[in-house]
Amino acid sequence: MPANVRDIAVIRDFRVKLMRFAEEVEGALQSMQVETQRAFDWIEQDRPMYWTVQLRKAFDLVASTRTALTTCQMRTVAGRKSSCIEEKLDYDKAKRRLQHCQEQIERVKRWSQKIHHDVDEFRGRMSALRRLLEVDIPQALALLDKSATILEDYADVPPPKTSAE
Secondary structure (H helix, E strand, O other): OOOOOOOHHHHHHHHHHHHHHHHHHHHHHHHHHHHHHHHHHHHHHHHHHHHHHHHHHHHHHHHHHHHHHHHHHHOEEOOEEOOOHHHHHHHHHHHHHHHHHHHHHHHHHHHHHHHHHHHHHHHHHHHHHHHHHHHHHHHHHHHHHHHHHHHHHHHOOOOOOOOOO
16 A cells, blocks of 8 residues: 655654653553552551451450449449449440441451452453553554654655654
8 A cells, every 4th residue: 555655754753752652651550550559458458457456446345345334233322223324325335336347347358359350350451551562562663663764765865863762
């Protein structure tokens, strides 16, 4: 198929812009991988440790509030048993906190499974982009350079001196 090339410098200029595009895509890809790893680490390491510590604290709080409630219920003042309203409220609040921590641990486990699946899917999709950056663009750059060189030789035009290369 015949080509109608009017300016060989446009081919060289396009090659430079394609190289810049590849560099920007590489930077964006690396940034996405870093952010993905950060999210992965947060779900896999940070949150399980945090909620395990919180669960231990919640167990301790339930135990201490239960002890306080039992102590209050055994106490009599002037022959009357105390109503222990504050102790009951504290004990109920501690049990709710314990339940919340247990739910969060289960939630983190579910999110961990989901993020494994999503990260695998992300890596699969990014492999096509990685192939473009590592194989297709270098081949296109070489083809553009070769085409420009052949056209310059054909037209007997010296190649331009550019500082971008």
